[in-house]
Amino acid sequence: MRDERPESIPSRGRASALRSLIAAAVLASVFGNVVRADEPAWVPSKPLRLVVPQAGGGGADAIGRVIAAALSERIGQAVVVEDHPGANGNVGVEAMMRSPADGQTLLLAYTSLVALNPAVYSKVSYDPVRDFTALGMVCDMAMVFVASQSVSANTVPEFVAAARAQPDAYFAASSGNGAFSHLLIEMFNASANLKLTHVPYKGEGPAMADLIGNRTRLVLFSTAASAVSQVRAGRVKALGVTGAQRSDQFADVPTFQEQGLSGISESFWYGLVVPASTPAAASATLERELAAAGKNSGFRQALSRLGCSPLSTTGTALTSRIGSDLAKYSAVARSVGMRIE
Numbered sequence: 001m002r003d004e005r006p007e008s009i010p011s012r013g014r015a016s017a018l019r020s021l022i023a024a025a026v027l028a029s030v031f032g033n034v035v036r037a038d039e040p041a042w043v044p045s046k047p048l049r050l051v052v053p054q055a056g057g058g059g060a061d062a063i064g065r066v067i068a069a070a071l072s073e074r075i076g077q078a079v080v081v082e083d084h085p086g087a088n089g090n091v092g093v094e095a096m097m098r099s100p101a102d103g104q105t106l107l108l109a110y111t112s113l114v115a116l117n118p119a120v121y122s123k124v125s126y127d128p129v130r131d132f133t134a135l136g137m138v139c140d141m142a143m144v145f146v147a148s149q150s151v152s153a154n155t156v157p158e159f160v161a162a163a164r165a166q167p168d169a170y171f172a173a174s175s176g177n178g179a180f181s182h183l184l185i186e187m188f189n190a191s192a193n194l195k196l197t198h199v200p201y202k203g204e205g206p207a208m209a210d211l212i213g214n215r216t217r218l219v220l221f222s223t224a225a226s227a228v229s230q231v232r233a234g235r236v237k238a239l240g241v242t243g244a245q246r247s248d249q250f251a252d253v254p255t256f257q258e259q260g261l262s263g264i265s266e267s268f269w270y271g272l273v274v275p276a277s278t279p280a281a282a283s284a285t286l287e288r289e290l291a292a293a294g295k296n297s298g299f300r301q302a303l304s305r306l307g308c309s310p311l312s313t314t315g316t317a318l319t320s321r322i323g324s325d326l327a328k329y330s331a332v333a334r335s336v337g338m339r340i341e
Contacts, residue, residue: 044076048072048075048104050071058203059225067108070299102278102282103274103278103282110180114128114325115329116325120183122339132273133273134272135286136291137317137321139303140267143223143243146222147211147218148215148217155259157259160192168197173201173220174199174201174220174221181204181221182198184242187332192261212236225308227307240261242256242266271313271318273318274286
């Protein structure tokens with residue numbers, strides 16, 4: 001796949017490419033997942049695979065397992081979660097794209113995978129509009145700024161003051177180069193006039209493990225799904241949340257805006273996609289069953305416990321969101337000089 005697939009967004013003509021992507025997203029939203037009246041209904045013939053392009057133990061893995069259980073109940077087949085970490089999700093995408101496009105393999109998609117990787121990597125092996133058929137968004141969440149217990153600060157302003165006084169003493173973890181957590185680090189550096197050293201990990205789970213290990217003054221923009229149990233157990237501390245409002249899971253933790261940093265107010269979403277060449281009948285069935293699962297109160301409560309606010313959208317809505325987020329985060333990445341060769 002690496003040798004045959006063209007680069008999705010070449011280094012030149014990026015603005016034109018983005019306009020084309022968004023236009024393609026609009027077309028996809030109109031013509032995607034169309035099933036003819038005489039086409040037989042698709043029924044999965046064996047257990048499905050849900051590829052999670054992150055390491056086990058992180059927020060993506062936890063949310064993927066909740067989705068897999070709910071979808072399995074709907075379709076009457078097991079949905080097996082497979083973690084494929086590496087290259088900020090690119091390894092997982094390639095694992096899905098190498099599989100037969102028969103509806104039996106799905107991908108847990110999220111903001112950085114489809115709306116940030118193509119903007120910051122000079123080469124990616126997939127185009128998020130051309131190569132995927134979107135099934136729908138599942139949930140979204142604010143990110144939580146957490147620190148190891150070796151960090152003495154308990155608020156964002158206290159941390160900023162300490163990091164300015166000793167710029168070489170603090171390190172910022174991310175789930176990988178080009179990850180959403182990496183983007184937030186660069187935005188934080190720019191808005192707070194910091195020079196935190198970025199330390200990319202192979203997924204959110206390994207990054208959180210090092211925070212828990214408390215071997216250095218390490219911070220991380222974490223998903224609530226990964227952070228909530230660790231904060232409640234006192235293994236790490238939460239200094240702020242990135243959303244416009246406080247998180248239900250961290251009601252006592254003020255937002256960045258409340259603490260005087262208005263430039264960081266971002267959320268992170270999760271959804272499901274399949275390869276674009278998947279038969280329309282299979283895509284339509286999966287989209288319908290995902291939407292039905294999204295109305296189940298137990299499913300919604302399980303997502304909420306992980307800090308992810310439940311959503312139940314169509315594939316059309318997710319396709320549109322991919323196009324708009326790609327344009328947005330491409331502009332942000334350029335403004336903070338985030339580029340990965």
